Each structure stands twice: as structure tokens, then as C-alpha cells.
Amino acid sequence: MSGLNDDRYFDTDVETMSREQIEKLQEARILQLVPYVYQRSPLIRAVWEEAGVTPSDIRSLADFKARVPFIDKDTIRQYRDRHGDPFGGLACATAPHLRGVGFTSGTTGDPTPLPRADEHITLTALKRELWHIGVRSGDYFTYALFTFREGVNADKWLDSGFRPALIQHLPSEVPHLIEISRRLRPKALFMISTPLIMAIDQHQKITGTDLREAFSSYKGVVFGGEPMSPSLRILVESWGLEIFELSSLGDISTTMECRAHDGMHAWEDLALVEHLDPDGDQEVGDGARGELVVTALADDVAPLIRFRTDDLVSLTRAPCTCGRTHCRMKLLGRKSDEMIVQGRSVMPLDLFPLMQQFPETQAGLFQIVKAQRETEQLRLRVGYDASLLKGSENELSEHIARCLGTSLEIPVKVELLRSEELLKSGHKIPRVIKP
Ligand SMILES: [Zn+2]
Incomplete structure (x- = not known):
């Protein structure tokens, strides 16, 4: 956090920087990233060599967007299979910095390996989002984990002072969720999914729990994993909860709605976000349908470079009423779906x-x-x-x-x-x- 902080933002300087400042920061990060990745990532080097591109060709953000070749899930899987490299040729670091390998959800096929150091990028984004919902230093938030890899280490939350109350993301944990909500009065619930909502509803029907009362401390609940069906939205709102939809930013970080509920913000200091013709390489206009293409700007372990995410989005960089200047997008579906x-x-x-x-x-x-x-x-x-x-x-x-x-x-x-x-x-x- 900066010294002169506006209470609306976790990190005012970053969240409200001008578009010009964002692009300057992105260019500086890209120019550092290019030689670093080219020297270390065997996949990136192979793809660039095939395209006839070297780091010396990239002297600006414009050069990067015009010349750097794309990668996608298939490129990574093929490299993994051909070279027997579990990290798909993406790893730029070795142990102890490289702590493991995660996988994309793989709902449309073979999961793609993604090497991971720690969750610092996702956590940086998440702290900004929790603050926006209304979590402040000393407050609890309920953290319903999909796996135990994320956020368990309390040290990771020290700079924010936020206190995670951990539960597992399982229907059987609903009584625990309700108890934690009553005892600790958490300010945010991160996060719920279709199966968890249905389990909460089921629990309410059986026990008659007053969910409005149990959840009354929450200033927002994050929903993610997929688009929300209108009837589930009505159900969750009937519990007195304001819903913030969240989605993945090409597995680099996350995007989340703000209180304006007019698109999900992507943090452009953490990722270079491009919005391109799904069948080509040209940028499409503000608000038009395009494919999300991302480059990780703050990952020195295994940064994705011009990764075609397969996500179709409409994207805008127009100012948002919440005051944040980073782009917003609406998900339209997956190209391959x-x-x-x-x-x-x-x-x-x-x-x-x-x-x-x-x-x-x-x-x-x-x-x-x-x-x-x-x-x-x-x-x-x-x-x-x-x-x-x-x-x-x-x-x-x-x-x-x-x-x-x-x-x-x-x-x-x-x-x-x-x-x-x-x-x-x-x-x-x-x-x-x-x-
Ligand atoms: Zn906003």
C-alpha cells in the first residue's frame, strides 16, 4: 500500500494509474522479460526461433505486439510430450524457486501443465479485490479452498492484515461455513460455486437456518468457475449477498467484477492483456468480440508469453465508475466450445x-x-x-x-x-x- 492511500483502494497508485502510465509500466516489464524468458524457457526459444524473432527485435511494446509469436495449450502439451518435460518447456527457474506444477482445469481435454512458484500474482490480485468488497486490516474473510495449495500460509496475508478463515470447498462443509460466518463475522466470502450454492440451499431446506442472519456480516461473495445461472443469482441474492463474479485470466491471474458490475477488471500491471481477432492476429475494437491473449508481467518462474487463452471476451478500456483504470471484460464463452x-x-x-x-x-x-x-x-x-x-x-x-x-x-x-x-x-x- 502507498502512503497516501485512498480508502477505496488497496493500492491506489496501481489501481488508478493513467492508461499512459499502465502502458509505460508494461513496456518496461516487457523489455526486461523478453531476454530473460528467451534465455531460460526452452519452449519460448523454440517458438521464437521458428518465427525468426530474437530479443533484439523487440524494443518497444509495439514491437512486442507486432512480432512475438503466440503460444497456446497445444503448443505447451506438444512440447511436454515431445521432450518429456513436465513443465512443457515453460520453466525459467529451478528448485527451490520452482516449487511444483499446477494444471489448468482441463475441462476440454488434457490438463495443461503450468509450473508454479507460489501464488503471489493471484494473491496480489485477490487482496485488491477483497479490499474492494470491504475487507480491512484485522477483518476475517471466509476462504473456501478448492485445494490446499492456495493461501494457507498466514504470512502471505501479513501486508494486508486480512485474516482468512479456511474451509474446504465441499458440500459437506456447509454447516462449518455457517458456523464460521456467525462466530467470526467475516466481511467477504471467497468463493462459492454452483455445487456449493446448491448444498447451502439444501442445508437451509433441511435445517431451516436463517441464511440472511448467518451471512449478514458479508459485504460481498465471490462466485467463480463458470458463468452464473440467473436462478442461482436470485437465490444467492435472497440470502442478502452481493455477488462479485470472478474468472481466470488465462491462468495467469484472475479477473473480478467491481461494485459497478459492468465487466470484470483485469490487472494490467500483472498481465499484458490483448484482445485479438479469434482467427487472426489483429487487435479488435473496444466492446467487440475477440480472443483474450495474455502475457504474464510479474512471473519469473514460468511466464506465459502471448498465450492465446481460447476465451472469447468483449473488452473495454473506458473509465469505470469505481475509479480503477484497468481494463474490463465480459466473458462470451470459449472459442473451442x-x-x-x-x-x-x-x-x-x-x-x-x-x-x-x-x-x-x-x-x-x-x-x-x-x-x-x-x-x-x-x-x-x-x-x-x-x-x-x-x-x-x-x-x-x-x-x-x-x-x-x-x-x-x-x-x-x-x-x-x-x-x-x-x-x-x-x-x-x-x-x-x-x-
Ligand atoms: Zn470498476
Whole structure:
């Protein structure tokens, strides 16, 4: 934190720097990063050599954007498989700085290895976000961990004074979550997912817990992992919680909504964010649909350089009412999730609102079964609430298929499953699966 801090920000200087200052900082970091990575990362060196680019060609941010070749998940996996390198040729450091290897979620295929030092970049972003929600030094926040790799070490929180109250991100932890919320009066809940929300709702129905009272200390709850279905949003808001949606920034860091709820901010001191033609290399306009391409600016262990994330976003650098100057984006889906059914584009995001019209499927638990990108029929697996079923399962699946087919103007085939079946997959439901 800087000395002259505005109470609205964790780090005023960084969060509100002018666009010109952001670009100056990015250029300085890029010019340091380029020779560093080229010398150390065998993957980057191989990709650049193939493209005929050397560090001496890069003398500005503009040179970097014009000349540096892209990498993507396939580039990393192929390097890993060809060279037997678990780090996919990305590692720029050795032990003790290189502490392990993490994986991307791998919902659309083989998980991609990503070497990790510690979680300093994600933590830097998270402290800014928690502060924005309203956590201050000495306050607790509830930290529902997906794994025990993140944030357990209390030292990591010393500079902020925030006190994490740890629980595991499991439906069985709901009673513990409620107890912690009542006893410690945490200011933020980081984070909830579709399965956890459904478990909280279930717990409430069985025990009659007053969730508004139990959660009354929270100034915000972070939801992440996937887009939020409208009915879950209404449910969580009925507990008196303000929702902040969070998403990954190409596995470098995170992006999160601010109180304006008009797009998720990406921290551009930590990542160079580009927004390019999904089928090319040109920058697309503010607000247009483009592919998110990221470069890690504060990672000396295994920085991703011009990594094509496969995420389609609309992005703006227009000023935000929260006063932060870093870009904002809205997720539109993954490029590889798109299906063309009888010539029409279908993305998982298109289906969320359609699932709202049937009481049995309002939780928005569905999966697209994708054999290939272009097909003649949309195949879906849909989770339903068996307690709400009125007729037969067959009648419901035909009814859903008919209504969706009419809305989307394509043939739809629906396979019904009980919701519990789809929730077994953990904190995130793969929205597109192979048959
Ligand atoms: Zn904002």
C-alpha cells in the first residue's frame, strides 16, 4: 500500500494509474522479460526461433505486439510430450524457486501443465479485490479452498492484515461455513460455486437456518468457475449477498467484477492483456468480440508469453465508475466450445437463459455433447430436480427438446439426468463434453 492511500483502494497508485502510465509500466516489464524468458524457457526459444524473432527485435511494446509469436495449450502439451518435460518447456527457474506444477482445469481435454512458484500474482490480485468488497486490516474473510495449495500460509496475508478463515470447498462443509460466518463475522466470502450454492440451499431446506442472519456480516461473495445461472443469482441474492463474479485470466491471474458490475477488471500491471481477432492476429475494437491473449508481467518462474487463452471476451478500456483504470471484460464463452448446428453458432452461454423456463432445470445444470464442431443436431445432457417432476422423465425431455429447438431454430436432443449426477464432477461442471 502507498502512503497516501485512498480508502477505496488497496493500492491506489496501481489501481488508478493513467492508461499512459499502465502502458509505460508494461513496456518496461516487457523489455526486461523478453531476454530473460528467451534465455531460460526452452519452449519460448523454440517458438521464437521458428518465427525468426530474437530479443533484439523487440524494443518497444509495439514491437512486442507486432512480432512475438503466440503460444497456446497445444503448443505447451506438444512440447511436454515431445521432450518429456513436465513443465512443457515453460520453466525459467529451478528448485527451490520452482516449487511444483499446477494444471489448468482441463475441462476440454488434457490438463495443461503450468509450473508454479507460489501464488503471489493471484494473491496480489485477490487482496485488491477483497479490499474492494470491504475487507480491512484485522477483518476475517471466509476462504473456501478448492485445494490446499492456495493461501494457507498466514504470512502471505501479513501486508494486508486480512485474516482468512479456511474451509474446504465441499458440500459437506456447509454447516462449518455457517458456523464460521456467525462466530467470526467475516466481511467477504471467497468463493462459492454452483455445487456449493446448491448444498447451502439444501442445508437451509433441511435445517431451516436463517441464511440472511448467518451471512449478514458479508459485504460481498465471490462466485467463480463458470458463468452464473440467473436462478442461482436470485437465490444467492435472497440470502442478502452481493455477488462479485470472478474468472481466470488465462491462468495467469484472475479477473473480478467491481461494485459497478459492468465487466470484470483485469490487472494490467500483472498481465499484458490483448484482445485479438479469434482467427487472426489483429487487435479488435473496444466492446467487440475477440480472443483474450495474455502475457504474464510479474512471473519469473514460468511466464506465459502471448498465450492465446481460447476465451472469447468483449473488452473495454473506458473509465469505470469505481475509479480503477484497468481494463474490463465480459466473458462470451470459449472459442473451442462453440458449435455450429445446421450453420448456427451455439455457445453454452446461450443456453443458461433457456433453462430458466422449466422449473425442473432452473439450476442450469446442462452439458453440450460435442462430437465435432459442426453438426446437424444439438445434443444435451440436462440435470433436473426429481422432486419437481410432474409427469414422466420422457415427457420432460421431449418438452425441453421441443422448446429449445423452437428458440434456437435447430433440432435438439435431450438426455435427462438427476441433478446429483452432474454435481458429482466437483466445483465446476464441464459444459462441453465428448460423447
Ligand atoms: Zn470498476
